[in-house]
Amino acid sequence: MNEGDRVRVERGEQTYEGVVLPSSTTEQLVVKLPSGYNVGLDRTEATVEVLESGAHKVAGGGTGAGADSTVTFDEDLPTIALISTGGTIASTVDYRTGAVTAQFDAEDILRAVPELTGLANYRGRVVANILSENMTPSVWQDLARAIREEIAAGADGVVVMHGTDTMQFTASAVAFMLETPVPIVFTGSQRSADRPSSDNVLNAVSAIAAAKSDCAEVLICMHANESDRRAALHRATRARKNHTSRRDAFETVGAAPLGEVDYESREVRFRREHDRRGETDPELAAGLETDVELVKYTPGASIEQLRAVGDSAGFVIEGTGLGHVTTDWIPELAGLIEDGTRVVMTSQCLDGRVCDRVYDTGRDLLEAGVIEGENMLPGTAMVKLMWVLANAEEPVAEAMQTPLAGELTERSVPVR
Secondary structure, rough: OHHHHHHEEEOOEEEEEEEEOOOOOOOEEEOOOOOOOOEEEEEOOOEEEEEEOOOOOOOOOOOOOOOOOOOOOOOOOOEEEEEEEHHHHHHHEEOOOEEEEOOOOOHHHHOOOOOHHOOOEEEEOOOOOOHHHHHHHHHHHHHHHHHHHHHOOOOOEEEEEEOOHHHHHHHHHHHHEEOOOOOOOEEOOOOOOOOOOHHOOOOOOOHHHHHOOOOOOOEEEEOOOOOOEEEEEEHHHHEEEOOOOOOOOEEEEOOOOOOEOOOOOOEEEEEEOOOOOOOOOEEEOOOOOOOOOEEEOOOOOOOHHHHHOOOOEEEEEEEOOEEOOOOHHHHHHHHHHHHHOOOEEEEEOOOOOOOOOOOHHHHHHHOOOOOOOOOOOHHHHHHHHHHHHHHOOOOHHHHHOOOOOOOOOOOOOOOO
């Protein structure tokens, strides 16, 4: 029995037919079923009958990273740096447990998505090998430095493989830390490669197309809808993951996506003005003040919630509506601000902007020294405050209310 053979496997009263796939362990037999799903079986418990030898050619034969991995160079193609941080797009299934684990490096991604062949020359780099819930600001900094090094070494674009759950935070951090002359495209996968509905191929191919475009910004590239035809390109600082499992989970808040990629033609189209390729040098300011918190206000929230973050360098509040909290919090906020803590107000509404000049509560917050976060997303505002506290020369309020990476707009306009 070899990889690519079509087999019938019996285990107790269960029978499976399918194609043998490479396995990361010698103890497990992995079979691709006609449904498109994979099944992992303990070899010692299975009886295998080969129905057809060499029925399918299987890429990536052998076990372990680097098996059968060949990357050729074509001087007529642009060079794209593939940087892996982990996540579902760079994951495989551990068939002993059924769990998805991040363990692929950049070469494994090329092998897992053969559709990338011929689109560009690739340089692979692993910055981290973690699921995105384990992401930290120090990894953001490592990633920004790695991207800067790849651009300096001649990369025509950068694609970052990242878990989707915290992608918007990392992408925003990179957008603040790094001025870029080339596209930096974050992409991931909502569903692992062993599932027939996996989005890894469309997202990866579309991200490469976007990395070859003229948009020198930090983008998030994910499914535009539930079909397999288009990927949306979101400006990193305006994007939010709005669904736990749909393939088109990401949305640009307050507007349509900045652009899109047609999967079949690989054509990239942009809707609005954007920074152009080659207009700046790759400047890095990777400092971050990590002692920054995000506080979500809820009715009846205790004053102790504020006191718990009172010793921090700053925090962002997700307030109600136009940017409000209970009036009981205002004297405490005034005291914290007087002692040097920076406080930024955002809204927990999904769209719109903060305006603390409409009601008495808002005016009192402004008088206390709270900084209006305009229409910044709360998570983006938190990341920006971390960057501003470590890097900005002007007053913090002025820096927070100045657009640095497309994170806020001067006015809100209808989605179109």
